Amino acid sequence: MSFSKIKLIGILMIIGLLAYLPSLKNSFLWDDEQFIYNNSYVKNFELKKIFTENTIAGAGETSSYYRPLTTLSFAIDHQIWGLNPIGFHLTNTLLHVLTGIILFTLLIYLGISKNASFWISAIFLAHPIQTEAVVYANSRGDSIYAFWSILGLLTFSLLCQKKYPKFQIYNLSLKLKRVHLTTLTIIFYLLSILSKEIGIALLGLFFLTFLSFNLLKIKKMWSKNKIQIFTLGLLTLTAFSYLIFRNKILNISTSLKVYDPTSPYGSSIFVRLHTFTKSLWDYFQFIFWPYKLHMERNLEIINQPVSIWLIVTLVLIVFVAIIGFFEFKKQKTIFTLYGFLWFLVMLVPVSGIIPVNGLIYEHWLYMPIIGFMIFMFGVLKTLFKNRLKNILKYFLPIILAIYIILTIKQNSIWSNPIKFYNYTLAFSQTARMNNNLAMAYAQAGENQKAVENYKKAIEISDYYPQIYHNLGNTYLDMGEIDLAEQSFKTAILMNNSFFPAYGPLINILLSQEKYDQALPLIKNLINNSEFNFTTNLVYLNILYKTENTKEAEELATELKSLYTSDQRALNQIEKVIKKD
Incomplete structure (x- = not known):
């Protein structure tokens, strides 16, 4: 690696740390309770349960979330830091910085100039829209899945370009071969999905990346790229295997069922996608004008055949197609189309095709914003090719400085729960x-x-x-x-x-x-939860109090047989029996 690249990576590290180190003093808030500090699987490092149950089962709740790697990272943090928030925020910050550095490397391999790759990565690190995904401890899933996703795209890009990196560590030399890159790509994709469900959309980026590298040799695409096509097949198989595993084996549903199925939004995919055209323009506003960012938002449901949002979205698509055509014709590159499609592909899981637990969130832009910046690079390169260097040199440093200041300010809003919720309630x-x-x-x-x-x-x-x-x-x-x-x-x-x-x-x-009122409650609780000695002891007491003597004696016998070698438990059972 050249000295200039090392220097740029060092600057990226400084930018990321400068923007987010102030967040280390922030508290836990929002859903950190279920996902972290009241989650027994995190606190007790219950590895098997982390990988076989829904993400907040350790807090006694059910959900459609299955993010074992993110939960595992919380458990590791807990082993190191206990429940001190500083450790969790430090991990989030370091993950964000590492993701930005790997992004810089990926962009260079995608054919973007070193300087442009630096600025895209710098804006990714410093943009205030990323605050929600970085300073909120439980939002770590975004940075982890993005970290693995970008690594997967990097190894797949090397495979598509038939570039096989060689590493030298002291006297040990290692050269990656096709089979290594294929294996790493699949592993990184799987790790991405296991970090956050939205990572499954990365499959679309793999296909998009493959097509972008082969657009100029479309006739030889199939005959010259058998290993890449084979890799795409394995990636597709990985995605389907994951869905079968979580839905059929673990019985963790994909659908969140948060909307009334009889409502226009819940019953019509057209209404959901039409509404998504409105959220698209909100996302554009967040990117260009990140002012008054906040967590909870209301979005108008669009239940009509045509709207201004649908029209301007169609106009935008036509604009992208025209710019993309001219870029390809004049420069033989497709950054405009590639970036715009990246943006859309990574928003597909939250577009409403499958209803999820919200209509619009800022942290959903964590990965899509990369595509949007690649898209903007393509547009600027096509329309202002001769002035692009000046834009990078004079305009972007000012924007970056403003973003860092806004991000630090936004961090402070998340400093403690009362401040954060009062701030958000002012908007919604x-x-x-x-x-x-x-x-x-x-x-x-x-x-x-x-x-x-x-x-x-x-x-x-x-x-x-x-x-x-x-x-x-x-x-x-x-x-x-x-x-x-x-x-x-x-x-x-x-x-x-x-x-x-x-x-x-x-x-x-x-x-x-009021033992008669308590009896049906304790029965329902025992029948629908894991065995718990204390709960059964309470049940035994209630059975005696309600004169259900036969059931009480049967339960007492069962409990004694389970705890024959536990004298303390046997004494507690006898105490209940004698008392009643």
């Missing part, structure tokens, strides 16, 4: 955001403010049992037992499978000697 009053703010107030001991925000959340959307459960916990802290009982009952009435509310409600009923 949602039930989820009010619930999260209430949880933050409760954690800070400001219970009255917590209750007020839980009630606001319920007014906005009386749909989530989690809010009533959280409200019940706050009432418990305030000593309002009757209100807590009613809140937990409402949560269970809304969703009979919302088991976090069962425990505290059962405890309240037992304290009031």
